[in-house]
Amino acid sequence: MSEPTAAAPHHDYEKVLKDSATEVASFDRDDKSAVQRFRQFLHSSPSAVSLIVLVASLIVFGILLGGKFFNAFSLTLILQQVAITGIVGAAQTLVIITAGIDLSVGAIMVLSSVVMGQLVFRYGLPVEIAIPCGFAVGALCGFLNGFLIARMKLPPFIVTLGMWQIVLASNFLYSANETIRAQEIETTAPLLQLLGHNFRLGGAVFTYGVIAMVLLVALLWYVLNQTAWGRHLYAVGDDPEAAELSGVNVKRMLVSVYVLSGLICALAGWASIGRNGSVSPTIGQFANIESITAVVIGGISLFGGRGSILGMVFGALIVGVFSFGLRMLGTDVQWTYLLIGVLIIVAVAVDQWIRKAAG
């Protein structure tokens, strides 16, 4: 084998390069207006927009409704009302960061809660076993989604559209449309209602479901930002092929994220037993739309790879504040839906504006 020789450039013209300049052809303009600087701030902190909107809507409704709205009880009530959407939204956030979408979240949530209930009341299993079984069912549904999406490379929209119908139909067939009543649960298996229990701090009322939502979001925030798994999740959503070639096991990531989504939906199912008291096969019909709405208003990109889970919480809270505030004002429900529709479009329009301008 020949010894490595210090190779000389073949072309003469390359010899002049040693003198070449070192500037780069990009200029930071100094004449930034206040608007531009604000835009850039918003660009660098993606959940700031939704936080600002949230605060603004709190203020507006506070002015319109006064003390009836702006007290610890009402504000914590909003928290209780969005807790389940927040939990499901966390699952949806993870999936959407991978550039996927999960239309089956609501179906998985209701099936898990029905399984928890039926195992206790139809088969007489102890509740300590029934709850983990509910989680297992959620994980299984998530695994099926993940398997079809990651291994068979089917589009998430279609897979979860199909699973939505399958899981929901299974839910109705399995539950035989029977609601398990709150009183029965209270006497036989109070643990099922655990996440509905509450404690007070002054006028504020917190349910364990709210606490669960907050802890879940905090945990996921940590995982997304401070662990390798989180970084990989963003990389997968950003460009799955690049992630694969850079050494991320994309398939395993995708399967794990859908399983996790299934587990979180099961948690939402448990929380819904607490909130409603009973186990009903008809809950969660709008969980997919609501969670996607929260994610979108929270500024998380449907194209994947971008966005913060905190944005989702703000998004859910914005919807919660609007719905509660408009209800208190006594507006026709249809106006609420109309306004939320407008809000969704405005939220992405603002997002687009920030991105375009900040480059």
Place this chain on the structure above:
Amino acid sequence: MSEPTAAAPHHDYEKVLKDSATEVASFDRDDKSAVQRFRQFLHSSPSAVSLIVLVASLIVFGILLGGKFFNAFSLTLILQQVAITGIVGAAQTLVIITAGIDLSVGAIMVLSSVVMGQLVFRYGLPVEIAIPCGFAVGALCGFLNGFLIARMKLPPFIVTLGMWQIVLASNFLYSANETIRAQEIETTAPLLQLLGHNFRLGGAVFTYGVIAMVLLVALLWYVLNQTAWGRHLYAVGDDPEAAELSGVNVKRMLVSVYVLSGLICALAGWASIGRNGSVSPTIGQFANIESITAVVIGGISLFGGRGSILGMVFGALIVGVFSFGLRMLGTDVQWTYLLIGVLIIVAVAVDQWIRKAAG
């Protein structure tokens, strides 16, 4: 200016190129098995798969149900039942070919039909004016979608999610939830029910709504395959940037396609008055899911740029045959939903298999 000189290659080594071989580094393998050849046939005719599934399901239900199912009347009845989904599906197909999605189809359809009815019965306009006004409303909603998507570059999923809520809420607010009865329409404005009229050919019964669907699909098939607009539509869905650089006016295409979608939804609204006899603000709740299902089962790619509108019709018919057949068999409706869910996933899995193998 210097005269052009026949330039000589700078590098000596390029002179040898005149002798270079002309084969290309791609080999067609001759040892194709029957399966592979079948796959390649399916690959080259994208709607063949759904046609095969349709024929197969007709045969299966024919065997299970016999003459009750396999007669001209039943088969044309299925056609009547899928006519509206087929019309809405045509709108959805156009949008999905551009890599978009339209969640607001059902809302636009119901609002258009309500406007047609209310203009006659609330404001006393002649029906010949009311119907075009209904179409105008459909076109306007479509234009709003298209404007937000094309000009403001917002994602179609979110825009139409927002519009869905906005249009539906407007519909309820505007109609004040009032149903206009079939008998009143029959006496005052029978033209509204035009698409519900039928004629017979032997045992077969065709409504004008079915004819409208067939003509619409035939027309769109022609437009998609035989006109520049159709070619441009595929190019936009395939790669909008490439289409733009190749000289397609992408924005105008997108706006026109959403407007057209709105118009077709208005047609579906008119057809629904014919089918139901009455004008009701609660119809079309599942039109978006049903049309997307038909498109997906029809083998049209949600990523845009690929698929035939005939596939959508076959997809709609498959769902129609399944629903009708299963009900005739007396199965629980939930089983129908479950099976359709499975069908959706199987359809894309087969599609993926064909594509992967045929390369």
Place this chain on the structure above:
Amino acid sequence: APASAADVSACLITKTDTNPFFVKMKEGASAKAKELGVSLKSYAGKIDGDSESQVAAIETCIADGAKGILITASDTKGIVPNLKKARDAGLLVIALDTPLEPIDAADMTFATDNLLAGKLIGQWAKETLGDKAKDAKVAFLDLTPSQPSVDILRDQGFMMGFGIDPKNPNKIGDEDDKRIVGHDVTNGNEEGGRTAMENLLQKDPTINVVHTINEPAAAGAYEALKAVGREKDVLIVSVDGGCPGVKNVAEGVIGATSQQYPLQMAALGIEAIKKFSDTGEKPKPTAGKDFFDTGVTLVTDKPVSAIKSIDTKAGLGKCWG
């Protein structure tokens, strides 16, 4: 001391705000509230079965300091604990139209006797057919796959009235009477009514009696029958008594319908809340029943002697929607 009139506020929570039945209920409540100086706020679920929106509405009412809640529950068992919270907070809870399970979860129920509504039309169909009732072919157009209680009560009530053994009266579909052609769901609208009728006609083209869950479904069924030219020789019966429905009875689309009175339910509910807030007195049930029966009347232009009924002219006078 009794609160002054201006302080009295009430909530009306309906299953949806798109069904004319609930729209009328809201109108009735608003009119009465205005008359009595009660401030009323109305809420609804997005679709039938959307219990979560109702829960959120109950919570809002409590936070809002309302004196009472009128509710037509989507999930009659599931909503109970939430209503208990409201009652614990001192609100009067009145179930309208749909009884809760258990029925005493509400302070009072103002409702139609849906079983009776079903029985009336069943009986009417039997009497009208006379001897032919023995070998009638009956189609049942029900509400949704999840078999809510109204659906069961009307469906099974019809069977009792018509002389079909309903077997388990809490379950649709366990009957074995040869006269039943089948059950199908309609979602309570024209679209579903038409498709369901078409499907059942294919199962057995000789159907001559159709039980429909409500009048929109009946109108849809009629369209399907008309398409095959059988609209004249099939008996359609329904429940509701909305104005479009009664007109359809007058025009022979529907043979008979059991009329219920949502306006009255709502008005009575508002009165009860007002009274409760003024005097602390709760309303009493109809004698012999565990709820306050707001009445149900058979509306038909072809009366049969065995059943008390009113004609469509009278029906139109009392109709809603």
Place this chain on the structure above:
Amino acid sequence: MAIEPILTARGLVKRYGRVTALDHADFDLYPGEILAVIGDNGAGKSSLIKAISGAVRPDEGEIRMEGKPIQFSSPMEARKAGIETVYQNLALSPALSIADNMFLGREIRSPGFMGKFLRKLDHGAMEKVARAKLSELGLMTIQNINQAVETLSGGQRQGVAVARAAAFGSKVIILDEPTAALGVKESRRVLELISDVRSRGIPIVLISHNMPHVFEVADRIHIHRLGKRLTVINPKDYSMSDAVALMTGAKTVDAEAVPA
């Protein structure tokens, strides 16, 4: 100089958010010439030709064609004016056929009623023309003109794009790094094609990082640096070393170089 430039641009500015891609850039193209544009990565070469061909709208500046100010708002307009461009990222629609791609935005309609009123396309005519153009340019051996572009190799795709430009460019043809991804053989073919087109009298703008290629075919070389035109040199008067030194900033322009 007596000859009027066919295409000129003055003071073009284009900003992308924080980045200024074009910073008052000028540009001149004379009839019948091959003008090479060279410059570092990110110097703004692609931005320059995108501004000229209507793919992006410059924030400031003026473009003139044959002396008349023009303002293309889309590549289609530039195309109608006779400017054909092969963009760095190719701009072919993967799922469409070769013929469809070549005629995208300028389809041929059937003669008579069908074409006039039903706007029917004449697939046959388009395929014939496409086949003729491809073989006329001797560029490749494609068996099936209805093959989807995505089934072609990178070199073949490049060929289709160049053939399209050569076939339809009536006034100006612009090529942005047409040989970057190509092998030795394929690059040579493209260079031959460029000479071919020039001999038909159509001026060409060629962006390339390959100095030997540039010096082989160019009549004049536009050196782009930091978003603006640094100078224009005649390859006969300057060496490759000079050009590279100028373009990388190793040497500065002492006197304004006179366009050849």
Place this chain on the structure above:
Amino acid sequence: MAIEPILTARGLVKRYGRVTALDHADFDLYPGEILAVIGDNGAGKSSLIKAISGAVRPDEGEIRMEGKPIQFSSPMEARKAGIETVYQNLALSPALSIADNMFLGREIRSPGFMGKFLRKLDHGAMEKVARAKLSELGLMTIQNINQAVETLSGGQRQGVAVARAAAFGSKVIILDEPTAALGVKESRRVLELISDVRSRGIPIVLISHNMPHVFEVADRIHIHRLGKRLTVINPKDYSMSDAVALMTGAKTVDAEAVPA
């Protein structure tokens, strides 16, 4: 020959639908050498190195590393075995920062409890290492190591990818057309980097269409043609013309060229 190859492949076959990208291809890489791989567009060069680096799984054939058969099922496994690859399409995640990209798949965890049990990342350490690597290689002047990759110019991105490979490749570094999109200056830097790495004793596989570059740095040249290795030549014994003639099929191999 006494020295054992560090990486060998025998009889690799890879089919994509109807196309056979690799048709019983062989491959040998010796310790400490720079092996150039040349060939026409579509000859199967990228497919070859993808098969070797675990990015695609060959349909047939055997790969050995240091004599032991290996079967990578993902790029991560190849990476763990010390093979670093810069793919033709770069393989960086646009929205992630430079530091995140450099450490993707091999993140550094915090020391102690947080890292061990809560799997917390040590952002500080990763940034420090990334900065050190980049400046050690003298490749660029990036101010902010937390900048998203999408904000970098093409040349800078290429630099990050090459730096990542150079920093972590312990056994073999594979570069697939690292200079195709680069300007003169930027290409030169990459070539210098390649020499640098080789002087650290790590063998390099370089795919390139640029003959002068290939002949400048390569110890041996693997000529790929129609999906297989045609021959391996020593650049000292053959001229560029010979190499091009072989690779394009203008000349056939007369005798089996002995690996240098």
